[in-house]
Amino acid sequence: MLARTVREVEAAAQRGRVTPAVRTKFQAVALLLREERARVREETTGSEAHRAEQLKRLDGVATILATTAVQDAGLLGLLAEDAVASDAARALRRELLRDAGIEAAPEEAPPAEPATVPVVPERRVVPQSVVSRQLANPFLAPDFSAAPPRVSRPRRLAGWELLDPLLSSFERAGSGEPACMPLPTPSWLPVPKGLELMPHQAQLVAAAAAGHRTFLLADEPGLGKTAQALLAAEAADAYPLLVVVPSVVKTNWAREAGLWTPHRPATVIQGDGETIDGFADIVVVNYEVLDRHVGWIGDFGFRGMVVDEAHFIKNKSSQRSRNVLDLSERIRSRTVRPLLMALTGTPLINDIEDFRAIWQFLGWIDDSKPLGELMDALEDTGLTPADFGFYAAARRCVIDLGIVRRRKVDVAADIPARRIADLPVELDAAAGRSIRAAERDLARRLVKRYEGALAARESADVVEEIDAELVRKVARWELKEATTSTAGENVFGMMRRIGRAKAGLAADYAAQLARSAGKVVFFAKHVDVMDAAEETFTRQGVRFSSIRGDQTPSSRQKNIDAFVNDPDVAVAVCSLTAAGVGLNLQVASNLVLAELSWTDAEQTQAIDRSHRIGQTEPVTAWRIIAAQTMDARIAELIDSKAGLAARALDGSDQEVSSSADVQLEALVALLTDALSSR
Structure with a gap:
């Protein structure tokens, strides 16, 4: 054995x-x-x-x-x-x-370790690309120069307990208003040609350009925190930049980096990091694999660090929180004024204690007391926690260190009333490989059909280029068979498989939105995708309503009322076909489209459940796209057909597209790509 x-x-x-x-x-x-x-x-x-x-x-x-x-x-x-x-x-x-047929002897329970002993990660890795970077620049050490020593000054508040009063100040002196530091008027900003920042985004980037280096960016979802963080790093020249994110958004961070900082190579750490670029300026890693990379990351010489969905580190005893705090401390001790940014849409008036870990990441406090600039600011108030006015002054001291909070309603003039934001995700390794293999099988079948039709022609002429007309005929034959037969892999089965593979990731993102921004509408086409999403919500303790086509009218209305009226019901899980029309769900301004529609009209109908008369906030639809699959191609086709439909409605002679158009064009593109790559 x-x-x-x-x-x-x-x-x-x-x-x-x-x-x-x-x-x-x-x-x-x-x-x-x-x-x-x-x-x-x-x-x-x-x-x-x-x-x-x-x-x-x-x-x-x-x-x-x-x-x-x-x-x-x-x-x-x-x-x-x-x-x-x-x-x-x-x-x-x-x-x-x-x-082996052997009776195992009873084991003694291992002695309990003291709470102060850190948990040792199962293993640590150093990607070969990182080693290559170190060997390529043996004399070019990272900027590990320590910050200049602080001048000691008498501490009037040395004997006072200050952390609890600081946290309490956000409940006792906030008056319910969002917390936001003074932000400068933007002048020149490092925005790539062809792109434009919204005014509220430009203000934060201007603050970084003016020399501010720590931010708790708590804008509501949909206000562009990713672009702000990337351009703040550009303004602060905070490279190399480490970005720690949940796994569901790491592909999107790489895409956004390519858009907003195209001259800065970005790399994503997957697993043990065999595929990363050790020479990249932006390194994106998800919380789940951070423990095995924390060793080399701490010695890499990062001059900036961004933590997305920073409420993930609220539990300071968790391994991921300890990893993030350890990396932050190492960066602060080795780099002069690094850029540190914590991004979270969680409102500041909730779970005040959770800010301890975030403030510690930013270097504002340690386990027992305020540090550096915060302590100086509190001293300069001339107040103690026993004095009237201390809490309001203390709150302002913390905010001025870099808290930035804007709500959609506050900057409604900056953003469209309705917008669609694509969120590319990497599918689970096994599921992703299976889907890509199925796509290749479908493409091979189309190629074989194309070659058979080409060989059957009576003309003996040799066709050296791709016959576009024959490609479309083959796609039409395939589409006709797909609608009448369930045998073999087809475009409809492919999209359903992709939807199932995305379900957990889409539900996880919807749960994050619900915690940070309030109620969320979750749309899916297939029942099994809805079932998988509801299992995820149940596992995470997120209450939801389910609105499906097989419900009785009374059951359907009961679920709608629960979502609209019960503050504890955070998500409405809706069938795209059954709940896409006739509902008023304007209590939510965020939607998650877990599966793609075949037409822009169906997608628009779903979004209009929230974007309707009476909605007081801009509506954002988060469209979950499976990267490197047919999903991404179909999203592009839907968007292009939407433009044709809009022109048709505006008086053009263009024909309004149908779902068959997108299905046909997807097969045409798949076959054309396969023929081109031979």
Whole structure:
């Protein structure tokens, strides 16, 4: 059993697939190997020759284990005598013993570690591209110069407890108004040609250009926080720039970086980082893989750090919060005035205690007291927490350090009354590979059909270029078959599979919006996508209403009323076809379109459930697009057909497009691309 299991680990390591499951299996084998060696050595029954033969076989297993370990530093560390066995490894050990027919002895519970001992990550990696960057510039060290020493001054408030009063000041002295630091009037800004910032965005970038370096950017969703952060980094020359984000938006950050800072190469860390560009100016990493990269990131020489959805670090005892705070401290200790930005749409009057971690990330406080500029500002007020007026003055001191909060209603003149924002997402590795493989199969079938039709022509003329007319005929044949047959992969099945793969990511983003901006309408075409989204909401503790086509009128109205009237019901999960018309959901100004419509008209009808007379805020529809799939192509086609429809309504002789147009054009594009790449 040990030999078979260690061979599985060896094969996985040789393929470069050292996953957490492989590491668990490796450690379980190491535990059993030590136990079995000790048992054989202490065995008194049996011959000496038999015992020697057993030890020889165990040595063979140990040799494979050792040679496998040298290929991966994380595996090598698991062989150390003091390596702590994970719960998963101990559980697998017991399972392997049961499979071998051996009764596992009861284990003693490991001693509890003191709360102050940090949790050691399972493993750390250093991508080869990062090593190459370091080797390419051996004499060009990052800017690790420490900030100039602060001049000590008498501390009038040294004996006062200040953190609780500072937090309380946002509840006691805020008057319910949004908190926003004074922002300068924009002059020249580093905006790429052809793009334009909205006035409220330009103000924050101007503050960075004027020398401000810490921001808690708490604008409501839909007000362009990503563009503001990227251009603030450009204005502050804060490169290399580290961006820590939830996994659902990391692809969008890379896309936005290419749009707003096109001359700054951006790279996204996936998994162990084998594909990242170590020479990039902008490095995007998601919270889930940060622990394995925190070592090299801390030594990389970043001069700026952005934390998106910063409320993710509110629990200071969590591993991801400790990683973010550790990186922030290392950047602040090694770089003169780095740019630090925390982005969150969570209103400042909620969960005041959660701001401790965010303020600490920004360097405003530590675990027990205000730091630096904040302490100086509090001293300059001449007040103590016992004085009248302290709370209002303290609130203003914190805000002036860099809190920026604008609501949609405050800047309604800056933004369109209705807009669609595309959010590209990377599908799960297995699902993404499966969908791309299915797309290739569909493309191959179309190519085969095209070549067959070409060969069947009576003309003997050789066609050297792609026959556009025949391509459209083949696409029409395929589309006709797809509407009458369910055999084989077709465009409708592809889009449904993509919708299912996106469901969890779309629901996760809707839950984030609900927490930061209030009620959200979630639209999907298929029932299984709605089911998957509702499972995600249930798992995350987000209350929702479900509006579907198979409901009775009374049940449907009950769910609508719950969403509209109950403040605790945060999301309405709606069928795109059943709830896309006839509903008034203007209580929400944010919508998530988890699946694409086949027409712009259907998409517009869904958006108009919130964008209607009586809506007091601009409406944003977040369209979730699966990157590197047919989904992205169809989104472009829908948008282009929308332009034709608009011209038709304005008096043009263009024909208004139908859903069949988009379906046909998607197949035409797929076949054309396949033929072009041969």
